[in-house]
Every structure is written in structure tokens, then in C-alpha cells.
Amino acid sequence: MVDRFGQCGLQWVLRASGGDGPSMGAQDIGTLVHEIAHDLGDTDAASYAAELERRWGRLGLPPGWLSRRDLARATAMTDRLATYHREADAGGWRRAASEQAMRVALGRAVVGGTVDRVEVGPSGAVRVVDLKTGSRKPTKDDLARHGQLGAYQLAVEAGAFAEHGTGSGGAALLQLGRAANKTTTLQVQIPLADDPVDPGWARELLERTAEGMAAATFTALPAREVCGTCQVKDSCPAQPEGRRL
Numbered sequence: 001m002v003d004r005f006g007q008c009g010l011q012w013v014l015r016a017s018g019g020d021g022p023s024m025g026a027q028d029i030g031t032l033v034h035e036i037a038h039d040l041g042d043t044d045a046a047s048y049a050a051e052l053e054r055r056w057g058r059l060g061l062p063p064g065w066l067s068r069r070d071l072a073r074a075t076a077m078t079d080r081l082a083t084y085h086r087e088a089d090a091g092g093w094r095r096a097a098s099e100q101a102m103r104v105a106l107g108r109a110v111v112g113g114t115v116d117r118v119e120v121g122p123s124g125a126v127r128v129v130d131l132k133t134g135s136r137k138p139t140k141d142d143l144a145r146h147g148q149l150g151a152y153q154l155a156v157e158a159g160a161f162a163e164h165g166t167g168s169g170g171a172a173l174l175q176l177g178r179a180a181n182k183t184t185t186l187q188v189q190i191p192l193a194d195d196p197v198d199p200g201w202a203r204e205l206l207e208r209t210a211e212g213m214a215a216a217t218f219t220a221l222p223a224r225e226v227c228g229t230c231q232v233k234d235s236c237p238a239q240p241e242g243r244r245l
């Protein structure tokens with residue numbers, strides 16, 4: 001949400017007001033993968049694949065090659081998840097929780113929601129891992145200043161997951177969808193305290209965002225990479241489709 005607000009305040013307020021429109025198939029598949037990851041915990045690829053097949057009918061897709069193709073895509077995601085578990089385990093990161101609710105006050109902002117996965121590392125540091133099932137991933141530079149990951153780190157340090165620890169071990173995006181490489185792609189943001197340029201960047205960003213969200217006006221910030229996939233384009237005065245409003 002921090003990132004979405006930073007990209008375009010108008011998009012954020014329209015989506016937060018229910019302007020997303022009906023859910024799409026890709027989102028449903030992503031939701032199913034998240035659900036299975038949580039319900040089964042860390043397990044092997046075959047168990048995930050069997051569960052995917054068992055629940056697949058719930059998506060209501062018409063039988064045929066499109067449904068089979070999507071199931072194969074979803075299975076590739078859970079295969080990557082199973083591979084990641086082995087890699088995390090080998091690196092000393094153990095799963096402490098999944099789908100964990102959090103709510104913590106950080107200055108003027110209250111950061112709340114549910115995180116996909118909480119891990120504890122070999123030194124006891126805590127990191128939040130966001131499972132991503134889409135086709136886009138941030139660049140290395142964007143990752144270093146990824147607001148959502150920064151907010152997770154601040155939340156860890158403020159005690160949002162105190163039962164697991166309060167030292168931040170960074171935060172990460174685990175790419176399971178088309179944005180992944182052949183096996184797994186874990187994009188790790190280093191601990192805030194280790195940031196060589198500005199260890200305070202996340203707190204400053206959150207303060208700016210909280211101030212902006214409390215404002216009475218929201219500015220449209222057109223940018224090709226954001227507007228191209230914007231789900232509220234029809235209501236945006238910066239776009240030809242939205243000017244009639």
C-alpha cells in the first residue's frame with residue numbers, strides 16, 4: 001500500500017474506495033496458491049500439486065486446455081515454493097508463522113494487515129516474506145527502497161511479531177509466478193540498520209505517506225509503467241478514458 005500510494009495517490013484512494021472492479025482469474029489463482037501455502041505449511045511439491053488439483057474446481061473455470069494450462073502454471077508456482085522451503089531451510093531460515101495478522105502504530109501511521117510468511121533466521125532475526133504470483137518484479141534499485149518491505153521491517157522492530165523476535169533480518173519478495181527465474185527468485189531487502197546510504201529511509205517514507213493519506217486531495221501521477229495496468233483508469237482525469245467524468 002505504501003508503494004501504491006507513492007506511485008499515484010489517486011489510484012490508491014480510488015482502489016481503497018472499492019474501484020478495483022470484479023476479481024480476475026489470475027488473482028483467483030494467486031489467492032488459491034496463497035491459501036494452499038498456508039493450509040499445508042512447508043511441504044513437498046507433490047503434496048502441493050495434489051491439493052491444487054483437489055481445489056481447482058473451486059475457481060469455476062470451464063474445462064479445457066485453458067484450465068489445464070492455468071493449472072500447470074499454478075503447479076509451477078507451488079513447485080517453486082517447495083524448492084524455496086528447502087533452500088530457506090538450508091540457509092537456517094525457519095518458518096515461524098503464515099498468514100499472520102499484525103497491527104502496530106508507527107508514529108502517525110497504523111500499519112495493519114496480514115503477512116504471508118514470517119521467518120526466523122539463524123541469528124534470531126525476523127523477516128517477513130511476501131509471496132508474489134504475478135509477472136512483474138522490482139528492479140534491484142526499487143527493491144532497496146520498496147516501501148511495503150520497509151514497512152514490514154519497521155513493524156518487526158516495533159514488536160508486531162514480538163513472539164518471534166524484534167530484530168529485523170530484512171524482508172523479502174518470493175517470486176513464484178512468471179517473474180521467477182527457472183527455480184526460485186527471492187528478492188531480499190537488507191535490514192534497515194545495514195542500509196549503507198540511509199538507514200532511516202523507511203521511517204521517513206512512512207511518515208510522508210501517512211501525511212499524504214490524511215490529505216483532502218489526491219494527485220494523479222501518470223507514469224507509463226503504473227498507468228498501463230491501472231484498474232481505475234476509467235475514473236482518472238489524467239487519462240482520455242476518464243476525462244468524461
Ligand code: SF4
Binds near residue numbers: 008232237
Ligand atoms: S491511470 Fe495513472 S495517473 Fe490515473 S489513477 Fe491510474 S495510475 Fe494514477
